[in-house]
Amino acid sequence: xxxxxxxxxxxxxxxxxxxxxxxxxxxxxxxxxxxxxxxxxxxxxxxxxxxxxxxxxxxxxxxxxxxxxxxxxxxxxxxxxxxxxxxxxxxxxxxxxxxxxxxxxxxxxxxxxxxxxxxxxxxxxxxxxxxxxxxxxxxxxxxxxxxxxxxxxxxxxxxxxxxxxxxxxxxxxxxxxxxxxxxxxxxxxx
Ligand code: HEM
Ligand code: HEM
Numbered sequence: 001x002x003x004x005x006x007x008x009x010x011x012x013x014x015x016x017x018x019x020x021x022x023x024x025x026x027x028x029x030x031x032x033x034x035x036x037x038x039x040x041x042x043x044x045x046x047x048x049x050x051x052x053x054x055x056x057x058x059x060x061x062x063x064x065x066x067x068x069x070x071x072x073x074x075x076x077x078x079x080x081x082x083x084x085x086x087x088x089x090x091x092x093x094x095x096x097x098x099x100x101x102x103x104x105x106x107x108x109x110x111x112x113x114x115x116x117x118x119x120x121x122x123x124x125x126x127x128x129x130x131x132x133x134x135x136x137x138x139x140x141x142x143x144x145x146x147x148x149x150x151x152x153x154x155x156x157x158x159x160x161x162x163x164x165x166x167x168x169x170x171x172x173x174x175x176x177x178x179x180x181x182x183x184x185x186x187x188x189x190x
Contacts, residue, residue, distance in 0.1 A: 011079035011080065011181065012079060012180065012181045012182070012183075013078060013079060013181055013182055014076045015184075016072060016076070017069075017072065017073065017076055017078075018182055018183070018184060020065070020068070020069045020072065021182060022182075023065070024062065024065055024066075024069065024105070027058060027059075027061060027062060027065070028062060028104065028105075028160070029160075030058060031055060031058045031059035031062070032153065032157060032160075034051055034054055034055045034058065035055045035059065035153060036153075037051055038051035038052045038055050039150075053124070053127075056112070056116065056123045056124065057123075057124050057125065057126050057127045058126075059109055059112060060109060060112070060113065060123050060125045060126075060131060061125060061126060062105060062108075062109045063106070063109045063110065063113070064125075066101070066105040066106060066109075069105075070101070078097075079181050081093060081178065082174075082176040082177060082178065084174065084176055085176070093166070096159075096162070096163060096166070099159060100159065100160070100163060103152070103156050103159065104156050104159065104160060107152060107156075108149070108152050108153060108156050110134070111145070111148050111149040111152050112149050113131065113134050114134050114135065114145050114148070114149075115142075115145040115146055115148070115149045116133075117133035117134040117135050117136075117137070117145075118135060118137060118138040118139070118141045118142055118145045119137070119139075119142055119145070120133075120137035167179050167182075
């Protein structure tokens with residue numbers, strides 16, 4: 001017989017880390033859906049670029065929130081994963097989280113910023129501040145920049161779907177406390 005009490009993750013993320021995770025998850029998912037609707041329902045719902053403007057205003061906050069989050073994460077490590085996970089699975093979970101930081105939270109918004117820069121289009125952070133272009137306007141790179149952002153948004157969308165599916169599996173199948181470690185109910189380690 002195994003000892004259920006020893007198999008579950010007993011510590012949670014720091015409350016600030018949880019707040020950062022859920023705020024950014026909300027912004028990220030909303031930005032993805034708005035970007036998708038802006039492109040694929042252009043004539044009906046985005047005739048005057050209103051959704052494109054909202055997409056850029058919201059999604060551009062991700063770069064700066066990520067900087068804050070990485071600084072915070074440096075000093076506040078994640079709680080240990082449950083001992084029921086094999087070393088290989090723990091390594092995979094760790095690698096997946098690094099990939100989320102690198103691709104979903106850094107590379108994807110930077111690729112959007114790059115696209116708007118080469119297209120010579122403004123990005124208004126939260127509709128308030130104009131971000132400086134990353135590079136000078138370059139119409140010859142428009143197609144490439146567009147392809148990179150669109151391709152990244154779809155592949156990283158799949159990564160995020162995998163991340164959410166893993167969290168649900170931990171909760172429903174493994175029942176190992178990993179989802180609770182990110183929920184407001186589980187306290188951080190003393
Ligand atoms: C500085 C940040 C960003 C900028 C400037 C930006 C810019 C853009 C622009 C201009 C479009 C095309 C909209 C249109 O043609 O009407 C677009 C599409 C899109 N963006 Fe972003 N974006 C940024 C960040 C993000 C982030 C963080 C995500 C993911 C959450 C994302 C996901 C998407 C998606 C899914 C599409 C539609 C792609 C397609 O299906 O063709 N973008 N983005
Ligand atoms: C409903 C949606 C989501 C659920 C249920 C969820 C759940 C979780 C859980 C349970 C953890 C802790 C995993 C562990 O310690 O092994 C976690 C961590 C993480 N999640 Fe999510 N998540 C969601 C959406 C997102 C989104 C949209 C992003 C970013 C695009 C994201 C990025 C991350 C990152 C980077 C970590 C690692 C945190 C760290 O260790 O610093 N999550 N998530």
